[in-house]
Amino acid sequence: MPLEIKDNQAALRDKIAVLRAEFFEEIQTMQVILDAKVNSIQGEYGNMQGKFDGLKENMNRMELGLGNYMAKLENKINILKCYDPVRAYLESSSKHIPSSSK
Known part of the structure; x- marks a missing residue:
C-alpha cells in the first residue's frame, strides 16, 4: 500500500477515535443530566406523596372526630327525648314539618 x-487511513482512524470519545463524553453528560432530572422528579413525587399521606391522615382524624361528635350528639338527643316536654315538642313539631317530597 502506498x-x-x-x-x-491513520488520520481517519485518529478522527474516528476522537469522534467516538467526544460522542461518549456527550452521552455521559446527557446521562448525568437525565439522572439528576429523574432524581429531582422522584424527590418531588416523594414530597407530594408525603403531603398526600398527611392530608389523608388529617382527613381520617377529622372523620373520626366528627363520628365521635355525632355519636355524642345522638346520645344527648336520645337523653332529651326521655323528658316529657321535649318528647311532646318533638312529636308536635314533626307534624308541622313539611315533607320534602311535596
Missing part, C-alpha cells in the same frame, strides 16, 4: 493511503 504511504499516502496509510497516512490517510
Whole structure:
C-alpha cells in the first residue's frame, strides 16, 4: 500500500477515535443530566406523596372526630327525648314539618 493511503487511513482512524470519545463524553453528560432530572422528579413525587399521606391522615382524624361528635350528639338527643316536654315538642313539631317530597 502506498504511504499516502496509510497516512490517510491513520488520520481517519485518529478522527474516528476522537469522534467516538467526544460522542461518549456527550452521552455521559446527557446521562448525568437525565439522572439528576429523574432524581429531582422522584424527590418531588416523594414530597407530594408525603403531603398526600398527611392530608389523608388529617382527613381520617377529622372523620373520626366528627363520628365521635355525632355519636355524642345522638346520645344527648336520645337523653332529651326521655323528658316529657321535649318528647311532646318533638312529636308536635314533626307534624308541622313539611315533607320534602311535596
